[in-house]
Amino acid sequence: MxxxxxxxxxxxxxxxxxxxxxxxxxxxxxxxxxxxxxxxxxxxxxxxxxxxxxxxxxxxxxxxxxxxxxxxxxxxxxxxxxxxxxxxxxxxxxxxxxxxxxxxxxxxxxxxxxxxxxxxxxxxxxxxxxxxxxxxxxxxxxxxxxxxxxxxxxxxxxxxxxxxxxxxxxxxxxxxxxxxxxxxxxxxxxxxxxxxxxxxxxxxxxxxxxxxxxxxxxxxxxxxxxxxxxxxxxxxxKRVVDLETSHYPLAPLVPLIDISQNRLNLEIQRGCPHSCRFCQSQVVYGPCRVRPKKRLLEIAEVSLKSTGYDEMSLTSLSSTDYPGIEEFIGEFLDCFGKNHTSISLPSLRPDKFSLALAIRIRKIRKTGLTFAPEAGSERLRKLIGKKISDEEFASTISQAYNAGWRLVKLYFMIGLPTEEEEDIEAIIRLVKELKKRHKNLNFNITIAPFVPKPHTSFQLLPMEKLTELRRKKDYLSRRLPAQVKGHIVESSFLEAVFSRGDRRLGMVLEKAWEMGCKFDQWKEHFRFPVWQEAFSKCSIDPDFYVYRKRDSEEILPWSHLEFWGHPNSRMA
Amino acid sequence: MNSVQRVRIEYSKKGPIRYIGHLDLIHTFFRALKRANLPVSYTQGFNPRIKCSFSPALPLGFASEAEYIELYLDKKIDISSSIGNLQKELPQGLTVRDMEKLPLFGKSNNVKIKTVTYRINLQQFFGKSTVPGQASKEDIEGKIRNFLDKEEIFLINKKGRRVNIRPLILSIEMEKDWNIRLLLKVRGGFNFNPRIIIKTLLGVEKKDLAFVEFTREKFLFW
CATH class of the missing domain: 3.40.50.280 (Cobalamin-binding domain)
Structure with missing residues (x-):
């Protein structure tokens, strides 16, 4: 052109x-x-x-x-x-x-x-x-x-x-x-x-x-x-590269208009040392590998110069698990802090160690604090592999409050395996308890339906019914003493269909696109009724992919794709 | 550290970078200053920022020959080499025209500006727009005369308020090569978007203005 x-x-x-x-x-x-x-x-x-x-x-x-x-x-x-x-x-x-x-x-x-x-x-x-x-x-x-x-x-x-x-x-x-x-x-x-x-x-x-x-x-x-x-x-x-030697851009593109993550990305680690059982990311990006500190400091020095960024995000699925992260941040601030460069840490774990790091890098005003306890009860957290006790969580929040945070974002999932009413009540209890301790502390809470994803321990399980998810979401929105943001449960349903489905869905996809669907991730563009019509026009029942408990003998659409490296460890 | 020098960097903005808005441009400059390694001063406080002030915001899509930044520095710099250093780090379309020393203390140009001049080119407009008929220079001049004959011209500003803009217009003149020159008073830092004035003057739709080229030419202190 x-x-x-x-x-x-x-x-x-x-x-x-x-x-x-x-x-x-x-x-x-x-x-x-x-x-x-x-x-x-x-x-x-x-x-x-x-x-x-x-x-x-x-x-x-x-x-x-x-x-x-x-x-x-x-x-x-x-x-x-x-x-x-x-x-x-x-x-x-x-x-x-x-x-x-x-x-x-x-x-x-x-x-x-x-x-x-x-x-x-x-x-x-x-x-x-x-x-x-x-x-x-x-x-x-x-x-x-x-x-x-x-x-x-x-x-x-x-x-x-x-x-x-x-x-x-x-x-x-x-x-x-x-x-x-x-x-x-x-x-x-x-x-x-x-x-x-x-x-x-x-x-x-x-x-x-x-x-x-x-x-x-x-x-x-x-x-x-x-x-x-x-x-x-x-x-x-799947392919796995060696992060010690793999290529990393030293002069990344710097946009001239604002974008959602407008800072230098320094990927310090790929994969995650934790094995939360619902989490697909650790499977997709694993095994857990670290980029050596010396290499990171070199990359940081060159790319800060080539970009002019004044903020650098230490990215990974769980940055506070980077071995020696405290010393690393210390060294980093020694090298670049005097040049008015700040660090941000995404994905903090809700524990004291992570919080101490957040306090150290002092991003209180700029960024809020986000934690993902995922489930309200200790029992359910334990089941999904998110090993953190009520007590530890509460004291982390107290520490955050004392350090000056007044707004904390929390992520919870609904429709987790074995979830009972009690577990939903536990979310409310947990938040209410925290509110009672700190009157001026506010929460933004995101409620997302759980989607059992391929290659995770829960891949054979059905997703919870939409009606139940809707009910739980509404109930939580009403009862939680916080600003509650809920995912559209229908869009999670669609996510489940397409993450768990087979080739026959290509037809539905094309049909929905013909009918005008695009930017489905965006609330303002997502049109579930059109999708439903596309399914019915193609005579494909989406429930088959979402609500059916699969047999362990079943050949899954992704059975021939190996992400773990060790086929037998899949259900560990 | 205390600032020891203040400089004004004058620059022009031309070509596709016209579509980078004021706030984004500020960040683009901050990064360029950092890459150029100029010893810029930072503000005190929790979120230190580069100590400087930019010329008044330019509407998206406008070119300019008159932009500037007034910048505080922690160390004295060599002006001529700094121009080159900074130019190397600027994206295409941003050109440093001059750099000059300012008294360390003193008012910013921003508060001294009384008038802004714009050059508005209509050549493309008559080539491409959907406006029916071929206008002549005389037509435009007629429209300008009618426009200036009015004692009051109420237009809706950005905030949705009705404002009489007639007192703001010092002059509108048709010049050669389909250029209109507009002198617009700045009242209390308020900079009325010339696009709305030209739209009313020509009596066209907003979409027809797409091919009118606006260039900010000068800031005047009278």
Whole structure:
């Protein structure tokens, strides 16, 4: 697209800064000289996509290669989407403003299931056929990675290859394979054809869904996954990189407009040392590995200089578990604190040690304090693996109060396995007790329905019925002496369908998208009745995926995907 | 530490970066100052901030040849090398025009500004807009005359209040190359968005203004 065309559009869209592609540290490479052109896509708005560390890492790795380039695209806002459609302009990348179709590879990150309609919408806006089988070699190879690939089956008809686990190494192997085949194949068929897909499937961690055929039993469960041909792996193991040596961007992109996480991300640890039984993240990102302190300080020094950020977030699933975190923070503040650089710690555990660290870095005014006890009763917390006693929690809160916090955010789940009325009452009791101790302490409480996720200890269990979840949520909202924010239970239901479902859901997804569903994660765009209609039009019963207790012998849609590394430890 | 120097950095804003708003631009500058390693002063207190003041907010989409930052420094700097250092760290479209020393104590330009001049280019507007008919220079001049003949012109400001903007308009003139020059008084720091004035003047819809190019030219102290 000509730059002037964009300039004609910008006056008509809100937040035009999203589409400029002029971030600090942006990389504009010579289009003609790159053999492999990749466009990385976060299928949601710019402000979320730019905050994602994974894409920053891949952007940097690909652009470091002499033979490749990486550009970016995010889900366009509804206003610009309309203009693009009206004027027949295909969706373009931010850097070179080239149509997505002109790239060799499009890489999506799947952060959550409710972004799937956006994936289809983006392909459509790029004039690319949605289904893999309708795309010939003239179209880019479409790959996807990220946490939702823990069960990618609902997208199996649309995505050519999924990437399981850490992407740092496998992305280069995909590029190498692509290069080998693109020169060998005629240009018209440069990337498709079975040979190429089979070659991709040989890369560890790469799952090519079209090479497998799923047979179903009469009761709707899976009979078997049949491989189409030789040399196709029976089981795909996720990739795990060594954080001591793996690539990390030293000049990450700095947006010129505000985004949701507008600070430097320093990933100190990947995976989590705790094994909460409901948690899928520790499975997806595990095993727990730390980036060495020396390397972190080097990265911090260089990237603070290259970005000009004055705040750095020490990210991981549980940052306070980083070995020697106290000394690390001390050293960090010694090195950079005098230069007016502050640290923030996401994901604090509700214990005293974590709180002491929070006090140390003194972010009281700027950020609130967030804890996730998840369940109200000690019994239930113990069952789900969140080992913290009422007493310890209460005294942590008291300590926070004494340190000056007046607002604390709490996360609870409802519909957990074995949950009784008593456990719901326990949430209320816990909060009331804390309120009694500290009259001026306020709580913002988020209530989220529990979704039994693939590859967790609870994967075979049904989700609790919507009616019950609604009732519990309403009850808590009424009774808790706090500001209560509840997830839309219907959107959790949909999340459950698509995280636990199989390939047949591709039909529903396409139907719902045709009927106008997109940005389903956003309250203002989520339309459950439309989804219900899509299910019924496709004669697919969503309850089958959500409410059914699965047999331990059952072949699950994700049984051939290995995230633990040790198949037998799954139910430990 | 105590500030030992104050400087004014004058810069222009052109091209796509026009679409970066005032607050975002401030953060963009803060990061550039940090990358350029200028010895900026920080405010005291719990959340120290870079000690400086920016020229009045520029509406989104406006270009400018008149922006400035007044910046306090902990160490004295060499002006000419600092211009280069800072320029290297600025995104495309932001250009340092000049840097000058100011007395350490003294009022900011922000409080001295009495008038702002804008250049409003209509060339693209007549090329691309959906406004019917080809306007001539004389048409526009006629519209300007009618507009200025009125004693009161009530427009709705950002806060939704009806304001008589006629006393704020010092002059509107048609110049060559389809440029209109507008001199607008600043009253109590209140900077009325020229877009609304031009919209009323031309008698068009808001969407038609998309191709009118607005450039802030100068701040005047009279």
């Amino acid at each position: 000509e730059k002037t065309v964009l300039e004609d559009i910008l006056p008509f869209v809100s937040k035009p800064g999203r589409y400029l592609g002029n971030e600090w540290n942006v990389i504009h490479k010579d289009w003609e000289r790159a053999q492999v052109k990749v466009v990385l896509c976060y299928p949601d708005i710019y402000e979320l996509g730019m905050s994602n560390l994974g894409l920053q890492i891949l952007y940097s790795i690909i652009n470091q290669r002499q033979d490749s380039l990486a550009e970016r695209v995010y889900a366009p806002g509804l206003d610009i989407e309309e203009i693009l459609k009206d004027r027949g302009i295909p969706l373009f990348s931010l850097e070179s403003k080239k149509p997505l179709k002109d790239f060799d590879i499009i890489g999506f990150t799947l952060q959550h299931e409710l972004s799937y309609t956006n994936v289809l919408n983006i392909l459509n806006l790029a004039n690319i056929p949605l289904r893999s089988r309708n795309r010939n070699g003239k179209f880019p190879l479409i790959i996807a990675g990220g946490p939702s690939v823990s069960n990618p089956e609902p997208l199996a008809d649309f995505i050519d290859a999924f990437v399981l686990g850490d992407g740092e190494e496998v992305i280069e192997e995909i590029i190498e394979t692509y290069k080998k085949w693109s020169s060998r194949l005629q240009s018209a068929f440069r990337n498709k054809g079975n040979g190429f897909l089979k070659a991709l499937a040989k890369i560890p961690g790469v799952y090519v869904p079209s090479l497998y055929e799923v047979n179903y039993k009469e009761d709707g469960t899976i009979q078997r996954m049949e491989r189409k041909g030789d040399g196709i792996p029976e089981r795909i193991d």
